[in-house]
Amino acid sequence: MTRPDAQNQVLAALPSIPRDDEGPVFREPWEAQAFAMAVQLHAKGVFTWPQWAEALGKEIANAGAEDTGEDYYLHWMAALEKLTQANGVVSHSEFSDRKDAWDRAARATPHGEPIELGREQRERAAHGQSQPRAQTD
Amino acid sequence: MSKSHDHHHHGEGSELPDIALRVKSLESLLIEKGYVDPEALDVLIETYETKVGPRNGAAVVARSWLDEEFRKQLIEDASAAAGSLGFTGRQGEHLVALENTPDTHNMVVCTLCSCYPWPVLGLPPVWYKSAPYRSRAVADPRGVLEEFGVNMPDETAVRVWDSTAEIRYMVIPMRPEGTQDWSEEDLAQLVTRDSMIGTGLALTPDQLEAAKTP
Incomplete structure (x- = not known):
């Protein structure tokens, strides 16, 4: 028989603690990716941590008094997009182009297969439905 | 510009949630530009998940x-x-x-x-x-x-x-x-x-x- 993990039991023992509802540190992979990107961009000097806290704080403040904390990483990601664009790391147009590309790639990918940008480019070439691009490609 | 969403859905394809698309987009751009190292991202995530x-x-x-x-x-x-x-x-x-x-x-x-x-x-x-x-x-x-x-x-x-x-x-x-x-x-x-x-x-x-x- 396996003994229950004493530490988890202890943490679950406190009254009124919503620990069981919290689940893992990150509930979905994108939360972990958004978290790790901010930490790496800070390490690269793209922003200072006070700048980050201010940007994140603005997003959280906009969410208002009903914010349950469940949307924390949505706010995190919004702050990350704004800061990377404000600091010239990623332009708004390349971000939205890339997002459209991933969207088309996902829609063109049958379930169970990895989603790849190449597939979308093939699809785009086949259908010729992309918008003219200002970039040099 | 992004109006094509609703009438363009292939039944056999995958529709990713908007937030997943945004994260994938930013991540792939940051990797290409050298701001983010995918292996370091994985290490960082694992560290915070387990250590x-x-x-x-x-x-x-x-x-x-x-x-x-x-x-x-x-x-x-x-x-x-x-x-x-x-x-x-x-x-x-x-x-x-x-x-x-x-x-x-x-x-x-x-x-x-x-x-x-x-x-x-x-x-x-x-x-x-x-x-x-x-x-x-x-x-x-x-x-x-x-x-x-x-x-x-x-x-x-x-x-x-x-x-x-x-x-x-x-x-x-x-x-x-x-x-x-x-x-x-x-x-x-x-x-x-x-x-x-x-x-x-x-x-x-x-x-x-x-x-x-x-």
Whole structure:
């Protein structure tokens, strides 16, 4: 028989603690990716941590008094997009182009297969439905 | 420009949620531009999922209960004291340890954005990030404590500390009665995450026993 993990039991023992509802540190992979990107961009000097806290704080403040904390990483990601664009790391147009590309790639990918940008480019070439691009490609 | 969404859905394809598309887009661009290293991303995620958590802080607290010199160092310079156990921050933040006494109970909040002492407590729980906690911890700390099952006696003052990007706080809960001969490792089991945020107390030996024998 396996003994229950004493530490988890202890943490679950406190009254009124919503620990069981919290689940893992990150509930979905994108939360972990958004978290790790901010930490790496800070390490690269793209922003200072006070700048980050201010940007994140603005997003959280906009969410208002009903914010349950469940949307924390949505706010995190919004702050990350704004800061990377404000600091010239990623332009708004390349971000939205890339997002459209991933969207088309996902829609063109049958379930169970990895989603790849190449597939979308093939699809785009086949259908010729992309918008003219200002970039040099 | 992005109007094509609704009438363009292939039944056999995958429709990713908007947030997943945004994260994938930013990540792939940052990797291409050399701002982000995909392997380092994975290491970072794994570290926070499995290695950095409230057990680090519990070790700090248990040590402070046993080692008077360490306790003094912790109160004077918590970053250095936690660093001496191998727990150091990445954001250049200053860690401050707040010692609970019979006269004063300390409680931590971040009203702005959920700043939290990651190196010793890991990432914050959902409720810490919620608007009700962020506002009520300041306005009605005793009421919040009651909701967490903690009834503070009137003679104990409750102090609330608002974290910032530069200063993160951790609470040193009081050592429970009846733990005189306990080892550091056993003591650490009494130190819950919430006791280090200040929304809880350290477990008593009875509570620990009850938790171990369900």
